[in-house]
Amino acid sequence: MSSQIARAECLVMPIRQNNEPSVANFENFFRDCGLVIVSVSDDVVALATRIRAHHHLKMPDAIHVAMAIVWQCDGLVAKDWPLTKKDSIMGLKLWSLWD
Numbered sequence: 001m002s003s004q005i006a007r008a009e010c011l012v013m014p015i016r017q018n019n020e021p022s023v024a025n026f027e028n029f030f031r032d033c034g035l036v037i038v039s040v041s042d043d044v045v046a047l048a049t050r051i052r053a054h055h056h057l058k059m060p061d062a063i064h065v066a067m068a069i070v071w072q073c074d075g076l077v078a079k080d081w082p083l084t085k086k087d088s089i090m091g092l093k094l095w096s097l098w099d
Contacts, residue, residue, distance in 0.1 A: 010030075
């Protein structure tokens with residue numbers, strides 16, 4: 001499971017660097033990878049706001065965590081600090097991409 005927010009975050013650096021082959025690779029990945037792309041619901045926004053307030057995350061990270069909790073995922077793979085420095089948030093297991 002993923003979201004359009006994750007897609008957008010992946011595209012920022014290639015677009016900033018005017019790296020069109022990388023933009024195309026990410027677009028192809030999100031189109032063809034088989035992940036379910038879900039929208040951000042009101043429930044996710046409400047939970048993300050609380051997660052941001054209590055865990056001092058940036059809103060995109062809080063939304064990713066909230067989506068995983070609402071969709072009852074087993075865990076979340078993260079590459080950004082501070083998510084990579086935590087073992088779990090609200091019972092959701094966090095794995096570092098770098099481990």
